[in-house]
Amino acid sequence: MDHEFLIQCRQGFEKDLAAELAAWGSKKNFASFTRTVEDKGYVFFKGSAFPFPLQESVFARQMMKVSETLSSLPEKNKLDPILEAIEKDQSFQGVLCESLLVNGPKGIQDFSKKFERVLEKALHTSGQISRDPQLPTLHVFFLDYEQAVVGCGLKNYCSRERNGILRLRRSSDAPSRSSLKLEEAFRILFPEHKLEKHENSESLPIAVDLGAAPGGWTYELVKRNYLVYSVDNGPMNPKLMQSGRVSHEATDAFHYRPPEKVDLLVCDIVEKPYQVSELIAKWFANNWTRRAIFNLKLPMKKRYAAVKDCIELLTQDLDCTVRCKQLFHDREEVTLFVESRHEVTGRRTK
Numbered sequence: 001m002d003h004e005f006l007i008q009c010r011q012g013f014e015k016d017l018a019a020e021l022a023a024w025g026s027k028k029n030f031a032s033f034t035r036t037v038e039d040k041g042y043v044f045f046k047g048s049a050f051p052f053p054l055q056e057s058v059f060a061r062q063m064m065k066v067s068e069t070l071s072s073l074p075e076k077n078k079l080d081p082i083l084e085a086i087e088k089d090q091s092f093q094g095v096l097c098e099s100l101l102v103n104g105p106k107g108i109q110d111f112s113k114k115f116e117r118v119l120e121k122a123l124h125t126s127g128q129i130s131r132d133p134q135l136p137t138l139h140v141f142f143l144d145y146e147q148a149v150v151g152c153g154l155k156n157y158c159s160r161e162r163n164g165i166l167r168l169r170r171s172s173d174a175p176s177r178s179s180l181k182l183e184e185a186f187r188i189l190f191p192e193h194k195l196e197k198h199e200n201s202e203s204l205p206i207a208v209d210l211g212a213a214p215g216g217w218t219y220e221l222v223k224r225n226y227l228v229y230s231v232d233n234g235p236m237n238p239k240l241m242q243s244g245r246v247s248h249e250a251t252d253a254f255h256y257r258p259p260e261k262v263d264l265l266v267c268d269i270v271e272k273p274y275q276v277s278e279l280i281a282k283w284f285a286n287n288w289t290r291r292a293i294f295n296l297k298l299p300m301k302k303r304y305a306a307v308k309d310c311i312e313l314l315t316q317d318l319d320c321t322v323r324c325k326q327l328f329h330d331r332e333e334v335t336l337f338v339e340s341r342h343e344v345t346g347r348r349t350k
C-alpha cells in the first residue's frame with residue numbers, strides 16, 4: 001500500500017530532492033511519485049515506505065509519514081481537530097511541530113513552537129506519550145495557520161531537530177562565518193570524531209586545509225587539537241597564526257603536496273565540483289590522507305546529477321566510503337565526508 005511522505009529540503013532545492021528521489025526509486029526498482037511545491041522547502045513523495053534513511057540522502061533534511069492533511073483549522077482552537085486526527089490508542093515518544101522556514105505567513109514558526117508544548121501536554125494527559133525511543137514521534141507541519149499536515153517520524157528517518165536543522169552559534173573569535181559549516185560537517189557527517197587527549201605536540205593529529213583564508217575552517221581544526229597546514233595565497237587571520245598550531249602555505253592547492261601523510265584533509269575552494277572531486281581523489285589515490293571533508297559548489301541547474309557524477313568519481317576506483325549532505329550552513333553547495341577503508345600509515349614521509 002502506498003503512503004504519502006512530506007520531505008523537507010533547503011528552499012529552492014525541491015527539484016534536486018525530487019531528482020534524488022526518482023533516482024532512488026529507479027535503483028530500488030519501485031514506482032514512486034513526487035509532487036514538488038516550488039520554493040517552499042518541501043516535496044510530497046508517494047511510496048510504500050520511507051525512501052531512505054535521512055543520513056543517506058543528500059538533499060532531505062527531515063521526513064514524516066503523512067496520516068492526514070487538515071485544512072480550515074479554526075483561528076482559535078486548533079488543538080481539537082489535530083487531536084481528532086490522531087488515533088486514540090497510538091503512543092509517541094514525543095512531539096515535533098514545524099512550519100515553513102521561508103515564504104510562510106508571519107509568526108508561523110513561533111506559533112508552531114508554542115503549539116508543540118500545548119499538544120505535548122494534551123498527549124501526556126491522555127497517556128499517549130512514553131519515552132520509548134523505538135516509538136514514533138508525532139509530527140505536525142503547519143503549511144500556514146489553517147492547514148497542517150499530521151503524521152509521524154521514525155528513528156533514522158526523521159531528525160529530532162526542528163526542520164532537521166542543527167542550530168549552532170558562531171564563536172566570537174572565529175575568523176569567519178564559514179567555521180560553522182565545518183562544525184556542522186563534523187557533527188553530521190563525522191559524528192564518530194572524538195577529541196582525544198594528546199600528551200605532546202608530536203602526537204597531535206595533522207590536517208591540511210585547502211583554500212584556508214581567512215581561517216574559519218582552520219580555527220575549527222585547531223579547536224579540535226589538529227596541527228594544520230593552511231594552503232591559500234590569501235592572508236590568514238593573525239590571531240589564529242599566533243596559536244602556534246598553524247603553518248601557512250601560500251601556494252596553489254592544485255599543486256600542493258603534503259610534507260607528511262595526514263589524518264584529515266579539508267577543502268573549501270570555489271571551483272568546478274568535478275575538478276575539486278578530482279583533487280580529493282588524487283589525495284586518496286596517493287594515500288596522503290585517511291579522511292576528507294570538503295564542499296562542492298553547485299551553481300548549475302541539474303545539481304543532483306552533478307553531485308552524483310562526483311560521488312561516482314570518488315567511489316569507482318578508490319576504496320572509500322562517502323557521505324554527502326546539503327547541510328543547513330550550505331547555500332548553493334553540498335558537503336562530503338570521505339574515509340579510506342584502510343589505515344594511512346607511515347607519517348613524516350618528508
Ligand SMILES: C[S@@+](CC[C@H](N)C(=O)[O-])C[C@H]1O[C@@H](n2cnc3c(N)ncnc32)[C@H](O)[C@@H]1O
Nearest residue numbers: 176178211212213214215216217232252253268
Ligand atoms: C570560501 S573561501 C574559504 C574560506 C575558509 N574556509 C574559511 O573558513 O575562512 C575560498 C578560499 O579559497 C582560496 N582559493 C581559491 N582557489 C584556490 C587555489 N587554487 N589554491 C589555494 N587556494 C585557493 C581563495 O583564496 C579563498 O581564500
